[in-house]
Structures are given as C-alpha cells and as structure tokens.
Amino acid sequence: MDQPYKPPLTTPLYKILPQEPLLLMGAGPVPIPTAVAHANGVVINHLGDTMNQVVGELKRMAQYAFQTNSDKVMGVAGPASAAMEMGITNLLWPGRKVLALVNGTFSARMGCMAEAVGAEVDYIRAEEPSPLDLDEIKAQLAKKKYDVVTLVQGETSCGICNYNLPEIVAACKEQGALVMLDAVVTLTTMPMWMDSWDIDVVVTGGQKGISSIPGVSLIAFSKAAWDVVESRTASMPHWCLDARKAYRFWGHQQYHYTAPVPGILALYEALRLICEETLQKRFMRHKRSSEALQAGIEAMGLELFVPKEFRLNSVVSIKVPKGIDAYQVRKHMAEKFSVEISGAFGLDIVRIGQMGEQCRSHALFKTLYAMGMAFRQLGYSGNVAAGMAALENILGADLNDFVP
Ligand SMILES: *Cc1c(COP(=O)(O)O)cnc(C)c1O
Numbered sequence: 001m002d003q004p005y006k007p008p009l010t011t012p013l014y015k016i017l018p019q020e021p022l023l024l025m026g027a028g029p030v031p032i033p034t035a036v037a038h039a040n041g042v043v044i045n046h047l048g049d050t051m052n053q054v055v056g057e058l059k060r061m062a063q064y065a066f067q068t069n070s071d072k073v074m075g076v077a078g079p080a081s082a083a084m085e086m087g088i089t090n091l092l093w094p095g096r097k098v099l100a101l102v103n104g105t106f107s108a109r110m111g112c113m114a115e116a117v118g119a120e121v122d123y124i125r126a127e128e129p130s131p132l133d134l135d136e137i138k139a140q141l142a143k144k145k146y147d148v149v150t151l152v153q154g155e156t157s158c159g160i161c162n163y164n165l166p167e168i169v170a171a172c173k174e175q176g177a178l179v180m181l182d183a184v185v186t187l188t189t190m191p192m193w194m195d196s197w198d199i200d201v202v203v204t205g206g207q208k209g210i211s212s213i214p215g216v217s218l219i220a221f222s223k224a225a226w227d228v229v230e231s232r233t234a235s236m237p238h239w240c241l242d243a244r245k246a247y248r249f250w251g252h253q254q255y256h257y258t259a260p261v262p263g264i265l266a267l268y269e270a271l272r273l274i275c276e277e278t279l280q281k282r283f284m285r286h287k288r289s290s291e292a293l294q295a296g297i298e299a300m301g302l303e304l305f306v307p308k309e310f311r312l313n314s315v316v317s318i319k320v321p322k323g324i325d326a327y328q329v330r331k332h333m334a335e336k337f338s339v340e341i342s343g344a345f346g347l348d349i350v351r352i353g354q355m356g357e358q359c360r361s362h363a364l365f366k367t368l369y370a371m372g373m374a375f376r377q378l379g380y381s382g383n384v385a386a387g388m389a390a391l392e393n394i395l396g397a398d399l400n401d402f403v404p
Pocket of ligand 1: 028079080081082106152154155156157183184205208214
C-alpha cells in the first residue's frame, strides 16, 4: 500500500517574510538586542553543569528585575499567559475565593482562568480607560474575605496604569488576601518592588518590557504564596504548570520537562543587559521616551486615549480621528515605512509600544514620522514637522542624559 499522504508544496521562509524586516513598534513582541538573538540560536543540554550555571545566574538577575530575594523565581515554557496560568492554577482550586480587578483584556484573563479551575470569582471592573478605584476595592474587601486578589500593573489593551498599585496591595494584604500581579508590560520599564510592596505572585513574559523572545516567561512566588503551593492537597489539573514540579528544575537542577533551552539563553542575555543598564536608568529611558512620543503625537494634532495622570509609559494609545481607518494607517506604515504598530481589541485606537528596545531614538523617530505621514496621506491634516520637533525636544534635551 502507498503511503496515504504526499508531502505538501513548500515555500521557503524567505519568500514569506518581508525583505525588509518590519520595525516592531506595537504592543509586543518587541525588537530584540543582537546578543539576545544570538543566544536564541544556541542549543545545549538542558541538564548538566553548564545549564546549572545559566539557571543559577539567570535567577539572580531575575530577582533583581523583580526586586525580590525569593528563590521561588522560575521560567515557564510558554507565553506570559502560561505564567499567569501557573500562578492561578497553583494557588486556586474549587471553593477558593478570588477578587479579580479588571481594567482591560489582560486583567480579565486572570479572572477567566480562575473560574476555569473552579474558584469562586467576583469582579470589580473599571471602565476603559480608567484606573482601579481604591475605595471601591476596600469596600469590597470589607464585605467579603478573599484568598487571592488578581490585578495588572499596566493594562496593555488600552494603555492605562494602576499607579495606586502599592495602596491596593496594602489594602488586600490587610485583609489577608494574597496578591497576584500581571507585570508583563511593566517589568523593568517602571518601578515594581515585589518585596517592598509585599506582592505574592508576579508574572511577566519575555517579549515585552524585557525585550527577549516570546515563548519563555517568568514567575516569582513570595514565601506566603509558596506556603500555599506546598501545602496544597487539592488535585492539580496541570502537569507542566505544576509549580512544585517546575521547581525541581528551577531549584534542584533536576528533570521536569525538557527546558526551552534557546529561549532560556535568550532570556539570560536580555536580563544581563537589564542588570548592566540598571533599573533606574532603564526606567528613566522609558519615561523620557514615552513622554517624548506623547508630546510628539499631541504636537501633530492627534489625541491620546488615556488621561495623562493614568497613562502607561510602556504602551501609548492614540485616538483615531473621525473618518480615518485605523487599519489603513497601520497598513500604510508597514508598506511604506516598514514600521508596525498595533490596533486594539474593539476600541478605535492605535497603540505604540515603548518597551525595552522600542525606546531607542532611531525607533521613536522612525515610528512617529511614519505614523504622521500615514495619517496625512489618508487625509488627516496633522502637523508632522511640529510632532518631530516636539519629540526631539525631549529625547535630546539633555546632552548628558539623552535617549541613545
Ligand atoms: C501581552 C500581555 C499579556 C499576555 O502575554 P502572552 O505572552 O500573549 O500570553 C498579559 N498581560 C499583559 C499586561 C500583556 O501586555
């Protein structure tokens, strides 16, 4: 008998990819430094002395990024959502009570995952784009006792930042709830002090603030969270995402599953560059880049979606003027300028990322120019030159501390 299926017609990858790679200026993934790209091309044994040294040093660098001295810091093979799922699955089971604080797509996802493992989930929802309301949260916490509260630091879907995070965490801890934080878009782009603020679980992805590749993520557990993980008697629906099993690899250099070696090496290099830059300098680079970009966008005549005091400085969202098609703007930018930015889930905005390598002056100038020209060519009468001048004014204002 012949084999039932013939090989399909194939296309070499270079014929599919654009000849000029697009500059990734959307809400992630983001451009990666050359050292990260090189590391991502290397495969070594996932067990043994070399990998042990890599994992040990990676954990120390991750502890710095999270600002924690917990040794329950682990990589997760999977997107940031898999790290979220690890946190949710290990801390929750049927009957556990969760308060999910929601101000967009990603914070809603944690509530959804908590429901899926059988937890009893209540929601507090802020209208997009507004931050979480501390008083409303306090009132709910006084009414009912929760095991876990979930929230996001920066909500990528609309560009809002919960700057009152430390106060929210304190209110939750006062009531005895563990706090789980999504810091995917914010980690290493703005302050997040896991230990000082007493946060119990923090998750992040590789492809956003950290500027590594997508597919390997990070999670950190506090001692209080790990006590729950360790004393759990409820059955565990996940095998790969079982934190106790994962710690065999991340704590004891033993086999759990074959680790995603190139992604771990890439993450290593990304974290090394962060440690070399230092968090303080990196936060300043992000703040300055974002403020410059915001000023440039407004000087062009466009309007930002989020009020200034709640604006995230790692993803900025821009209202699309009436009569202009956001999809056409993005298409134009990609085709004519090789720059890619993001649309949105259902909102009439476009979003530009300022995460890690996106916060470089060449990338910011190119992106703002491309967007201004795209809007203009689609019939919007914006002042591109004024926008570029405003960008330059802030990026290059201080000759001792400019954005390179
Ligand atoms: C991108 C993002 C996620 C999801 O990351 P994936 O890697 O796509 O799973 C979660 N939360 C926030 C805030 C994000 O920006």
